[in-house]
Amino acid sequence: MKEFIKSLEPRIIEVFNHLHNHAEISWEEHKTTEYLAQLLEAEGVRVKTFDNHTGLIGEIGDGKPVVAIRADIDALWQEVNGTFQANHSCGHDAHMSIALGVLFVLKKFYPNPNGTIRFIFQPAEEKGTGALKMVEKGVVDDVSYLYGMHLRPIQEIPDGSAVPSILHGGARFVRGTIKSDDAHGARPHLGQNAIEIGAHFVNLLNGIHIDPMQTYSAKMTAFQAGGESSNIIPGSATFSLDLRAQKNETMEELQKKVEGIGEHLTNYYGVDLSFEIGASIAAAEVSQEAQEKMKTAIIDVLGEEKCYPPLVTTGGDDFHFYTIKRPHLKASMLGIGCDLAPGLHHPNMTFNHKAMLTGIEILVKAIIATVEGECTT
Structure with a gap:
């Protein structure tokens, strides 16, 4: 699997560059939604879009359990080198690329899961309203485990490391x-x-x-x-x-x-x-079961010394509305060390793009282990 993920790097970078260069702000991610839908459909994935807002979901497999991965798709509106524009300075372009990479790997190594794996591409995280809309549309009502991911600044964890949960404020x-x-x-x-x-x-x-x-x-x-x-x-x-x-x-x-x-x-x-x-x-409400599954996946990929404790941060993310609005959900967000600098939301933010491959491998292992574990309970 590791070699296959490494071979995906050119495709992941191509996807990332497209998303980065075609950034769209909250609730206006129309071309982003269309692009993602085309990629998912080309992989034979069941796709659902929405009549009255952006974002989409894709699914592979059938039945229960339903395990989901969420990626946010909107960009910020900010001044970049003297020009105001939509700009992916929070890493959502990377999050989408990672989620798609997870799909590519699962289609290769786990094409017939013992349940359903759902990919949630959520709009308007920066407005704090996208997760609430997806909850309203029922996209997590039948989900047992939900995983997210977020690039982390160099001030928090080093490149090549990861945390099994992010305790946002x-x-x-x-x-x-x-x-x-x-x-x-x-x-x-x-x-x-x-x-x-x-x-x-x-x-x-x-x-x-x-x-x-x-x-x-x-x-x-x-x-x-x-x-x-x-x-x-x-x-x-x-x-x-x-x-x-x-x-x-x-x-x-x-x-x-x-x-x-x-x-x-x-x-x-x-x-x-x-x-x-x-x-x-909302502040984070993290499931210990989901956190432990993510921790096991991180250790499997990076080793125990590169698995850092859950990260407490004053930043926020609307991901946590999913668990607050649907308390049955077991959820955790992977934090990925990637030499991100100068910081999140800086107009010229950069990071080590190879870290996306690490995120893909960790999430694939966590999702497969979760689906198989749910099938035996």
Whole structure:
């Protein structure tokens, strides 16, 4: 198998380059979906697309158990060398390439699985809404085990290593408004200064205290108020908040405290202050059974010394909505060391492309072992 995977490298690189050069942002991955569907159909895979959104699933085998692998397909919109464009700086082009590589290997060495192997190509991970849509469409209702993968930065694990699960934190992005009347710069007592209210908000955010054994943060990341006239005190403003917590319970407590700050400022200043959650990413809920199967596969491929402990990271991924919305799922996400630098979401992110072959081999072994193990239980 290892030699066959090595021989796949030119094809995997070709697929990767195509996906990288034709990046599409969340919910607009139309050509990406079409390209993936063509590749899957050429392999004789059953393909299902969706009428009202991008993304697709492919299947080989029949019946139960159903074991699935998920790859995210959207890119970020960011400035790259002076030009704003869709850009795969989070590695989703690699994730798709790895999932396709897994398919190519399974078709060669495990063409008639004792169950169903499902490939989920999910849109809009960067928006935090793609996994929820796939859950809504029932794509994991009959799945017993779900595996994902993600390239990891050089700051976390070295090239040639891997982790059996990624313990992402939760993230919540809040948009807010302050509404009041403007006032003359010479008569500040006749109105409320939205900028002062924003500054007060920041100070109160810094004063939030939760159990210090829990990791969390709350910060203001954007604030807009006022215009070109320097003699007008702005009564209205818009702002953004970024909330982070390593556990979902901590996130709920954090949000309650932020809402309490909003209520206090509303009453203290007599303004209309409101919040709206723009997106929410759940913290990881990892299955120990799935994690152990992934660990066994990593050790088989790389050796025990290259299998690092589960990785705790403050980054987020909507992959974890699958297990939260469907608690019967046993899921884990493979973390792949690949010399990724300068970092995820950097416009000029690079990584060792050979690491995709390692990811393919690990996932193939984990999936086969899972299917066979489920058949004997």
